[in-house]
Amino acid sequence: MKDQVLAGLLGLCVGDALGVPVEFRERGYLKQNPIREMIGHGTYDQPAGTWSDDSSLTFCLAESLCKGYDIYDIGYQSVQWYHKGHWTPYGEVFDIGNTTREALDRLCYELIRPDLAGLTGTRSNGNGSLMRILPLAYFLKEATFEEKVPMIAAVSSITHRHIRSIIACVIYVEFACHLLQGFDLEESYRKTQVAVNNYYKDEPELAHFQAILNGNIAEVTEGEIQSSGYVVHTLEASLWCLFNSVNYVEAVLKAVNLGEDTDTTGAVTGGLAGIYYGLSAIPGSWVDVLARKEDIIDLAERLAEKLASA
Template structure:
C-alpha cells in the first residue's frame, strides 16, 4: 500500500472535501458542458443558478451533515430520518437558514417520513427512483462501518440509502462508493484501491447473489464484469464524451470515479467534475468526498475552505464524529 496522506482526522478531510466540491458546483448547476467549456469554473463563485453567495453548499452537503450529526450518537436509522426531516423543515444544517434545493425523490421520501411512514419503506423503490439523492449524502456512514463485515456494511448502506432511494441500483451505487472510500481510508493508492474494491464487490455479488444479472450490467464500467456484449475497459480510460453527468445515480458515480482517477490533485479532481456540467453540485460533492479523503484537508485551497458557509460548525461536527468513533 502507498498512502498519499495519513490525516489526523479523515472525517474532516471528507466532510470539507465534499462540501467544497458541492459549493463549487452550486452556482453552475444545470449549465451544459458546452457552456462550461467557454465559461470554465476555476475558483469558488457565487450567485448563478440558485442566487446564493460564494461558499454556499446544497442539499447534498446538508444531508451528509445530518447523517454525520446523527452518527455522533451511534447508528440509528430513526434518528437519521428525524435529523433529515429537520433539515427539510429548515431547522438543521442549512447553509443560511433555508432550503433552496432538493431533489424530487428526496422531497417525496422525507415528506413520507415526516408523515409517519416507516423509515425502512419511505424511499422510492421503482426503476424511475434512481436519482443520485442517496449517493450524494452517503459518505459519512463509512466512518461507522469501517470495522464491520462486508455483509453488515451492505445491510446498513441499504437502510441509509433506502430512506430516500430504495431501488437496488441506488443501494448498490452507494455500496460501491463506500467500499472504495473505505479502502482509501485504509491507505491504499487510489488505483490499487479501485482494483481492490472491484474484487471485493464482485466476490460479494457472487457469494450473496446480491444483484441480478440485469442490474449488475448497469455497473459494468465500474466493476468490469459485463454479462453479454460489453467492452471491458478501466473507467479512467473513457473519454470525457463517454462520461455523462446527469442526476442519474450511475452517471454520477461514474463521473465522480472518472474525475478522481484521471487527475492527480484535489483541485483538479473537483474542477474536472464540476466542469462536466448538468448536475454539477452533486458530481462535485461525490468527487470531493473521495478527493478530500485521499489528498487531505491541506490539499484543498485555503481560500475555498474559508469561503464555505458555517465553516467552524463543519469543523466542529467533524471533530465530534471522529472523537465519538475512536
C-alpha cells in the same frame, strides 16, 4: 482520524459549493466558461461558499452518527433539514430532489419506518442517497463487507430504496473505506470490484455498473462520461474525475466542469478526493468562504471523537 473526517466533509462541501452556481449548465458552456475558483450567485443566486442539499444531508448523517448508528435518528435529522432548515447554510432549503422530497414526506406524514420510506421505482434512481452517504464510510471502515451492506442499504433506503441506488452507495462507501485504510486509488478500486462482484454475482442490476465493475473507469473517454442526476452517471463521473486528476483541485474542478448536476458531481468527487489527498490539499481560500465553516469543523471533531471512543 480527525483530519481524515474533516478532509472528507470539507472536501465534499467545497466540491458542492463550487458546483452550486453553475448547476444545470451544459458542458459546452463550461468548456467556454470554466469554473476555476469559488464564485457566487448563478443558478440559485447564492453567495460564494454556499452549499446545497448534498452537504446538508451529509452533515445530517454525520450529526446522527455522532450518537451512534440509529436509522430512526438519521431519518429524523433528514426531516429536520427538510422542514426546519437544520444543517442548511442560511436557515432554509433552496434545493431538493423530487425523490428525496417524496420520501421525506412519507417519512414525516405517514410515520413509516425510515428504511422503508424511500422510493423503489426504476425512475427513482437519482443520486440523492449517493450524495449524502460518505460519513458511513468512517463508521464502517473496519467492518466486513457483509456487515457493511445492510447498513448502507438502510441509509440509502431512507430516500432511495431501489437496488440500483443501493449498489451505487455500496460501491462508493466500500471504495472510500479502502482509501481510509491507506490503500492507493488502484488498489482501492480493485478491492472494491472484487467485493461487489462477488457479493452481487447473481444480481441482474449489476449490469448497470459494468463500466465500473468489469472495466477500468479511468480509461473511459470524457465524451463517454455523463454528468446527469442519474446515480450511475454520478458515480461513474466522480470516479473518472478522481482517476484522471493528480490533486484535489484538479479533481473537483474537472467534476464541476462536466456540467449538468455540477454540485453533486463536485460533492461526490470532492469527498473521495479530500480523503485521498488530505486536508492540506483543499485550498484554504475555498474553505474560508464556506458558509458555517466553524460548525462543519466542530461536526467533524465530534464525529472523530465518537469514532475514537467506539
